[in-house]
Amino acid sequence: MFETSSKLRAGLAALSIAAGASLLPFQAQAEGTVNVYTYRQPFLIEPLLEAFTEKTGIETEVLFLDKGLEDRIAAEGENSPADVILTVDIGRLVNAKEKGVTQPVDNAVINENIPAQYRDPEGHWIGLTTRGRVVYASKDRVEQDTITYEELADPKWKGKICMRSGQHMYNIALFASMIAHHGEEKAEEWMKGLKANLARKPGGNDRAQAQAIYAGECDLGIGNTYYVGLMMNNEKEPEQKDWAAAIKVLFPNSEDRGTHVNISGMALAKHAPNRENAIKLMEFLSGPEAQALYAERNYEYPVLPGAEVSETVKSFGEIKPDTLPLAEIAKYRKAASEMVDRVGLEDGPGS
Incomplete structure (x- = not known):
């Protein structure tokens, strides 16, 4: 019941999964898929993931949680289907690293797009906005x-x-x-x-x-x-x-x-079963198209240097x-x- 295609996610906007939910994994781990675990609200990230699928053909399966994300991934262990973690606040990103549920990413595209001050020095988390x-x-x-x-x-x-x-x-x-x-x-x-x-x-x-x-x-x-x-x-x-x-x-x-600024950000899950697709999603989220969507729809500041902020934010x-x-x-x-x-x-x- 935790599966949702990009076309069905909107219907599940209200179904945040609590920390005590069943630990049954996603079933969809086939090629052409990337599994996202997130604290972010559905309406904020659905446009980004739909744009990614349209551009790459890679489907996204999303699990929305309101708490316990790091503990859930830890409990799932090596069998966790999580590929990418999307969340807000430097505290949550650091917590995911400290809980041992992330792995380092050293990617030329991401490093070029995202200034060093918004990246973990060891590559375990990357800021997006x-x-x-x-x-x-x-x-x-x-x-x-x-x-x-x-x-x-x-x-x-x-x-x-x-x-x-x-x-x-x-x-x-x-x-x-x-x-x-x-x-x-x-x-x-x-x-x-x-x-x-x-x-x-x-x-x-x-x-x-x-x-x-x-x-x-x-x-x-x-x-x-x-x-x-x-x-x-x-x-x-x-x-x-x-x-x-x-x-x-x-x-x-x-x-x-x-x-003082805080961030929303992403991390690569420690046992990501679809690592190659996960990296593609992370590259996309750091790039111009996704950064523009973040700016326009979420009223956040993109971290990609030179990216435009929305007219609302400019005001x-x-x-x-x-x-x-x-x-x-x-x-x-x-x-x-x-x-x-x-x-x-x-x-x-x-x-």
């Missing part, structure tokens, strides 16, 4: 158009900042970058200041922070760039267009080190990404998580 971890600011109540992450601890913002859980992987990556740049002691002092400036306990998702700004509950929010694009173009829930219209995107540290303003390699930032994920607990960030400003 970036998303800035930015500040959503009220158009009505925030006059300034520049900001730094450091400034979020300035007392002038007391009671005016909203954010999702500090333990969410997007924020852990941001906090890890602060440790990488400033060291643990200074980063912890900064986090205490951020906590003191919160308008409420951390909660909700990134879109909820824009909604709170629209409602006047706070003036600043921390969120990813692509959510702004999703809100701006949400025809099913048009109220989200109002949330997006109430905010402007500020790219922190644009005038110095640059804005946010220009991003200057932090050049610190993500592999370096990832080293501090554990320290960042422990710091969130130590500071009591999840308890909100009054604790």
Whole structure:
């Protein structure tokens, strides 16, 4: 029941497979197939995989999961049908490597397409897109158009900042970058200041922070760039267009080190039974056609140098990404998580 051809995937969009699902493997491992295990939502990757099949004739079989991807592949062992892993966040990519379910890729096409700062030095994961971890600011109540992450601890913002859980992987990556740049002691002092400036306990998702700004509950929010694009173009829930219209995107540290970015990425599964096809898919996803699709449909920044961003993303303003390699930032994920607990960030400003 986990099999789905490229033509049938749309009908299974709601059928994310939980970690406790049966470990029965895909049956389709014939020539001309590549099996994808992914955390990404179906509507985001289906256009890419359909374009790959149209170009190469290679069919894709996809297993969508909402958790437990790495553990599932590990449990399947040498018999795992997984060929390619597609996921988001540097933490998940590093976790797949640390769980021993990936293998290194050293491919001339991929290496030429993807800058080194978005690739694992040992080749176990490769970034495909970036998303800035930015500040959503009220158009009505925030006059300034520049900001730094450091400034979020300035007392002038007391009671005016909203954010999702500090333990969410997007924020852990941001906090890890602060440790990488400033060291643990200074980063912890900064986090205490951020906590003191919160308008409420951390909660909700990134879109909820824009909604709170629209409602006047706070003036600043921390969120990813692509959510702004999703809100701006949400025809099913048009109220989200109002949330997006109430905010402007500020790219922190644009005038110095640059804005922290995270990635979506891919990895080659350790026991990929269709390795040759898997590499072809990975080459395709790193190339111009797929990068353009990512940019247009997902409101993400392609990592292929020179690739165009969508008109929606252009409307946010220009991003200057932090050049610190993500592999370096990832080293501090554990320290960042422990710091969130130590500071009591999840308890909100009054604790």
